[in-house]
Amino acid sequence: MSVAKRVQQWATFGRMWYLYDAKWQNPLDSADKIKHYLAGSHKPIYHPLSDCGDHVVVINSHDIALPGDEWEKRVYFHHTGYAGGATWTLAWELHKTDSTMILRKAVYNKLDGNLLRRGRMARLHIFPDDKIPDKILENVSAQLRQLRLVPRRLDHYPQEVVHNFPKLFDWPEEHVIR
Amino acid sequence: MKSNTELAAVGEKIISDYCAKYLRATLPLLPEEGIRALVEYLSSEKITSEIGFGIGLKDLILCQEYPPSSLTAAKSFQAVVGVLNASAGLGRCQVFVRDFVVTQIVGKDPSEIWQIEQPLELLKDILARSGYAEPESRLMFQSGKNTIQAVYQVGVYSNKTFLGSGYGETIETAVEQAAHDALRRLFHITETSDPLPFGKDADNIVLKDKTNVYINEWIINKTQNIINC
Numbered sequence: 552m553s554v555a556k557r558v559q560q561w562a563t564f565g566r567m568w569y570l571y572d573a574k575w576q577n578p579l580d581s582a583d584k585i586k587h588y589l590a591g592s593h594k595p596i597y598h599p600l601s602d603c604g605d606h607v608v609v610i611n612s613h614d615i616a617l618p619g620d621e622w623e624k625r626v627y628f629h630h631t632g633y634a635g636g637a638t639w640t641l642a643w644e645l646h647k648t649d650s651t652m653i654l655r656k657a658v659y660n661k662l663d664g665n666l667l668r669r670g671r672m673a674r675l676h677i678f679p680d681d682k683i684p685d686k687i688l689e690n691v692s693a694q695l696r697q698l699r700l701v702p703r704r705l706d707h708y709p710q711e712v713v714h715n716f717p718k719l720f721d722w723p724e725e726h727v728i729r
Numbered sequence: 730m731k732s733n734t735e736l737a738a739v740g741e742k743i744i745s746d747y748c749a750k751y752l753r754a755t756l757p758l759l760p761e762e763g764i765r766a767l768v769e770y771l772s773s774e775k776i777t778s779e780i781g782f783g784i785g786l787k788d789l790i791l792c793q794e795y796p797p798s799s800l801t802a803a804k805s806f807q808a809v810v811g812v813l814n815a816s817a818g819l820g821r822c823q824v825f826v827r828d829f830v831v832t833q834i835v836g837k838d839p840s841e842i843w844q845i846e847q848p849l850e851l852l853k854d855i856l857a858r859s860g861y862a863e864p865e866s867r868l869m870f871q872s873g874k875n876t877i878q879a880v881y882q883v884g885v886y887s888n889k890t891f892l893g894s895g896y897g898e899t900i901e902t903a904v905e906q907a908a909h910d911a912l913r914r915l916f917h918i919t920e921t922s923d924p925l926p927f928g929k930d931a932d933n934i935v936l937k938d939k940t941n942v943y944i945n946e947w948i949i950n951k952t953q954n955i956i957n958c
Binding site: 565 | 876
């Protein structure tokens with residue numbers, strides 16, 4: 552193989568490192584997107600046996616947003632295998648203990664349940680905030696788009712902008728809102 | 730029974746002459762060194778013997794060993810070309826050479842056959858001679874910098890105009906490949922350049938006797954019209 556063909560092969564089968572910001576995102580929908588990239592299904596050279604999956608680095612997993620009342624209602628079951636070893640952990644309890652677990656379990660359960668799953672999970676790197684080790688940050692090559700638009704908080708806007716924004720109506724100064 | 734060494738010599742000359750003229754006409758921007766390398770490849774013993782065996786000379790050659798050695802087959806094929814010239818004339822002989830010898834280069838990468846050492850130096854020289862700015866390489870893309878499977882893509886630019894890009898496991902490889910790509914684009918021997926004409930298309934081309942520009946005189950000529958009508 553000539554050098555040109557060899558480097559073309561190397562680039563085609565090169566592993567990408569994607570960054571995903573999970574802030575305010577639904578972890579279950581994010582898992583659907585992430586599993587696609589971990590498997591390598593987004594590539595035209597995809598084959599389950601060709602080990603073409605990419606790395607995904609997830610940040611801000613502490614700020615994920617489960618829909619509705621799932622924080623109170625979603626329960627994670629675990630059994631140690633011994634008698635009396637069944638535990639039912641609510642989502643908020645699990646998130647308090649380890650804030651990467653919900654996203655990790657979501658991706659694990661969305662991946663196909665075959666022997667490739669462990670290898671694909673090994674290429675998923677989840678961090679609770681945006682502090683990533685430098686060695687991993689240097690590897691990152693692209694970013695995945697967020698699923699849900701993150702609105703800007705009112706108290707994060709500068710005060711002049713809020714004050715000068717045109718209003719149709721405001722309560723009179725003496726009015727007491729009850 | 731006479732030996733056919735004279736016919737083989739004539740045939741060899743016809744093959745290398747015609748290949749050179751055809752390639753100079755169809756690849757006008759390729760430097761003369763490239764043309765010579767391609768002609769040497771086409772006239773090499775390996776290719777000529779392959780063609781010879783392909784047209785059935787294995788069963789026709791009379792020699793001591795069986796099967797005939799590749800050198801014997803190569804010389805026999807050259808003799809066939811020589812005898813075709815003697816019997817049917819140079820025109821028909823050249824059509825035969827075009828259909829059997831030149832077609833061996835179809836699908837092959839000319840830059841694989843003609844290896845350029847020091848592509849970045851060559852690119853620098855060409856750009857300096859053509860009045861362009863010095864080539865500047867920039868990192869276009871990288872992935873997995875701290876892993877063993879690092880991928881780098883480097884682009885070569887001259888005064889912010891894109892010349893070529895290359896991939897590599899290390900940045901040095903990528904820079905070299907980018908220079909190679911830039912040269913391929915200048916000489917019009919990329920994978921996407923026009924295919925060589927054969928058959929009816931080739932009957933109308935004007936064979937070029939004059940040598941192509943040598944590499945140490947090659948300049949980028951923007952106004953050159955290379956469409957052969």
